[in-house]
Amino acid sequence: MSLHTLDARRLLCPLPVIRTQNYIKNLAKGDSLAVICTDPGAEHDIPAWCRINGHRVIDISSTEEEITITIEVGTLV
Amino acid sequence: MNKQRKAVALISGGLDSLLAAKVIQDQGIHVEGINFFTGFCVEGHTHAIRKKDQKKVKRNNSLWVAEQLGIKLHILDISEEYKDVVINPRYGYGANLNPCLDCKIFMVNKARDWMKENGFDFIITGEVIGQRPKSQRKETMPIISRDSGIDDRLLRPLCAKLLPQTLPEHEGWVNREKLYEFSGRSRKPQMDLAAQFGFDEYAQPAGGCCFLTDEHYSSKLSDLWQFRGERTYELDDIMLLKIGRHLRPRPNFKLIIGREEGENKFMQGYRKMFTTLRVDGHAGPMVLLDGKADDSDLELAAQITARYSQGRSFDTVNVTITDTQGHCREMTVTPMPEQSILKEWYL
Numbered sequence: 001m002s003l004h005t006l007d008a009r010r011l012l013c014p015l016p017v018i019r020t021q022n023y024i025k026n027l028a029k030g031d032s033l034a035v036i037c038t039d040p041g042a043e044h045d046i047p048a049w050c051r052i053n054g055h056r057v058i059d060i061s062s063t064e065e066e067i068t069i070t071i072e073v074g075t076l077v
Numbered sequence: 078m079n080k081q082r083k084a085v086a087l088i089s090g091g092l093d094s095l096l097a098a099k100v101i102q103d104q105g106i107h108v109e110g111i112n113f114f115t116g117f118c119v120e121g122h123t124h125a126i127r128k129k130d131q132k133k134v135k136r137n138n139s140l141w142v143a144e145q146l147g148i149k150l151h152i153l154d155i156s157e158e159y160k161d162v163v164i165n166p167r168y169g170y171g172a173n174l175n176p177c178l179d180c181k182i183f184m185v186n187k188a189r190d191w192m193k194e195n196g197f198d199f200i201i202t203g204e205v206i207g208q209r210p211k212s213q214r215k216e217t218m219p220i221i222s223r224d225s226g227i228d229d230r231l232l233r234p235l236c237a238k239l240l241p242q243t244l245p246e247h248e249g250w251v252n253r254e255k256l257y258e259f260s261g262r263s264r265k266p267q268m269d270l271a272a273q274f275g276f277d278e279y280a281q282p283a284g285g286c287c288f289l290t291d292e293h294y295s296s297k298l299s300d301l302w303q304f305r306g307e308r309t310y311e312l313d314d315i316m317l318l319k320i321g322r323h324l325r326p327r328p329n330f331k332l333i334i335g336r337e338e339g340e341n342k343f344m345q346g347y348r349k350m351f352t353t354l355r356v357d358g359h360a361g362p363m364v365l366l367d368g369k370a371d372d373s374d375l376e377l378a379a380q381i382t383a384r385y386s387q388g389r390s391f392d393t394v395n396v397t398i399t400d401t402q403g404h405c406r407e408m409t410v411t412p413m414p415e416q417s418i419l420k421e422w423y424l
Contacts, residue, residue, distance in 0.1 A: 010346045012316065013137055014112075014114055014118075014137050014139075014140075014152050015114070015154070017137065017140070017152055018114060018152050018153075018154045021151070021152060038346075041136070041137070044136050044137075045136065045137045045140055048136070048137065048140040048141065048144060049140055049150070049152075051144065052140065052143050052144055052147075052148070052149055052150055053149055053150075
């Protein structure tokens with residue numbers, strides 16, 4: 001199990017979701033991915049994408065400028 | 078035991094695709110969704126960067142629809158390949174720069190590729206005959222099926238009974254009798270069906286999902302092509318067309334003027350790509366200068382920038398102009414009077 005980071009800053013949704021989806025394709029179940037975003041919409045969309053695709057959001061933290069969403073990869077299909 | 082048949086649904090996030098997927102799901106078909114990112118999608122989030130819109134729910138409607146249906150959603154970035162659809166549409170444009178028929182053919186073709194790669198059996202869309210003047214007409218539906226290469230594996234559950242039988246119906250994977258015969262621009266049949274399914278919340282009952290159908294947006298894209306001298310664009314170009322006021326006071330440059338704090342903040346991210354202007358000592362917009370500008374142009378740009386700042390009633394204000402290398406210069410200018418900003422400058 002390993003921790004990865006994805007820089008999705010300056011991207012407007014749905015691009016942070018697309019980048020997350022594409023990055024996760026190359027990870028294994030149990031890996032973690034921290035996605036750093038600046039679009040406030042990502043805080044809603046990435047968890048929604050995780051819920052419908054079987055992944056788990058384990059942490060969301062934000063500063064004035066950035067939101068970091070940490071995902072635990074679930075079963076991949 | 079019968080094989081579990083699988084359909085891929087084109088999910089725009091609107092009501093029709095939600096209903097089409099639900100109708101097929103209820104016939105025991107395994108459904109997964111595809112949503113395409115073209116760069117021109119009308120996204121709540123593009124507006125969400127504007128402070129005044131921040132009370133709106135920030136959600137991606139296609140993801141929300143997938144959640145309501147309990148299906149997986151695959152979002153595909155087709156923005157690069159989509160350029161050719163926008164720039165060279167075989168079937169032309171609609172009322173604005175919307176190449177709706179070419180767009181639908183392209184998307185169904187992409188969905189067909191996905192269907193084959195992932196072992197799915199057919200495609201469903203929420204199309205309704207007569208719903209859209211350019212692409213959703215009885216005579217365009219066979220064109221979409223033919224030109225996309227999907228042929229009889231494209232099922233439109235909401236108007237299937239008005240169209241020839243498709244393979245999923247012929248093979249008995251779906252029951253044609255349980256499909257619909259909606260047509261025309263009325264939304265009532267869809268709203269009634271939504272109520273029947275228990276969907277009391279859904280997005281844009283009759284709205285478009287693409288900025289290219291917007292007259293104002295299309296005129297800005299036309300301007301971009303005209304003054305660039307070629308019909309090309311990058312993703313940043315089309316993103317910036319969604320943001321700020323766009324003014325072209327002279328043919329060689331235009332200004333993108335932030336309308337509020339959220340846009341100003343977003344535009345900061347472009348300061349290494351454009352010359353920027355900001356008024357010192359007064360609240361005001363972030364301004365991007367797109368084009369080539371000499372000193373006289375910069376002075377005009379600074380006066381316009383000052384006009385949109387809180388310093389507009391002062392005799393003079395200082396404007397900081399920063400080039401793409403980060404080199405700053407300051408210019409003292411008189412804010413331009415309102416009547417001197419010509420209507421034809423606005424794009």
